[in-house]
Amino acid sequence: MEQISEVLGQLYETKGRVSNSIEQIDRSRDKVTELQHSLEDVDGSAFSEATHDLIHQQLQKFNRYFSTMSEDMYGEPYGVTFEQKSDSKKRYYSFYVFSYNNSSSGKKQGEIAAFDLGYIQFARDENIPVLDFILYDKKELMHGNQLVKIAEEAEQQQIQILFPILSDKLPSKLDEPANIVLRLSQDDKLFRF
Numbered sequence: 001m002e003q004i005s006e007v008l009g010q011l012y013e014t015k016g017r018v019s020n021s022i023e024q025i026d027r028s029r030d031k032v033t034e035l036q037h038s039l040e041d042v043d044g045s046a047f048s049e050a051t052h053d054l055i056h057q058q059l060q061k062f063n064r065y066f067s068t069m070s071e072d073m074y075g076e077p078y079g080v081t082f083e084q085k086s087d088s089k090k091r092y093y094s095f096y097v098f099s100y101n102n103s104s105s106g107k108k109q110g111e112i113a114a115f116d117l118g119y120i121q122f123a124r125d126e127n128i129p130v131l132d133f134i135l136y137d138k139k140e141l142m143h144g145n146q147l148v149k150i151a152e153e154a155e156q157q158q159i160q161i162l163f164p165i166l167s168d169k170l171p172s173k174l175d176e177p178a179n180i181v182l183r184l185s186q187d188d189k190l191f192r193f
Contacts, residue, residue, distance in 0.1 A: 047084060047091055055082060055093065061126070066118035069153065073110050073146050080115075109138055110146045117153055136163035144171035151179070 045051060059080055067077035082095045097111065116134050123130035134154075139147060148171050154161045162181065184190055 043091065052084070058126075062118065062122045065121045065125075066115055069114035069118045070111065072153070073114055073149050074107065078111060078114065107142075109136075109142050110150075112136075113139075113142075113146075113150050117150070117157065117159065120159055121157060132158060133160045134162070136161065139163040140165050140169035144169075144173075147171055148173050 059082065063079040067079050070076060070078035079098055080095055081098055082093050085092055085094045097115070113134075113136065120130055120132060120134075122128075147165075150161065151174055153159075167175075167183075182190075
C-alpha cells in the first residue's frame, strides 16, 4: 500500500508537470493565433487604399526633389514609382526608378547621387531624421561635369559628400585643397606599409 501510494504521488507530480507544460503550449498557441490576427490586420492596413494613396502622395513630394536633381545633372527628370505585387507567400510593394532611356554605368551612378541628394532634401522638408553625409564609391565612372554638379548641389544644401577617386579622373574644378581630405599614392599609403 505504501509503495502504491509512493508511485501514485510520483504519477501526480508527473501529471502536474505535464499539465503545466500543456497549459504553456496552449498559451503559446493562443499568442501565436493573436499575433497572426494582428499581422493580418497590419497587412490589411498596409495594402489598403488609404496607404496606397499616402505612398503615392509622398512619392510625388520626393519626386519633385529627385527629378529636379536628375534634370540638373542630365537634362532628364527621373522619378520613383511603385506597384503592388504578390507571390505565393506575401504581398509587397515594388519601387523602381523610371527614366527615359537605358543608362550607362556612369549615368546610373549619377542617378544614385540625384536620388540621395533628393532624399536628404525631402527628409528635411518632412522632418524625417536624416544624416547630412553621403559616402560614395565608383564615381570615376561619372563625367566630370556631373561630379562638379553634385559637389555644387551638396555645398548649396550643406550636405557633406565623400568619394574616393583616381586623381586623373578628378575634375580640375574640384582639385583644390579645400575639397581634398586625403591623398594616397604608391609612396604614401593609407597605413604607411
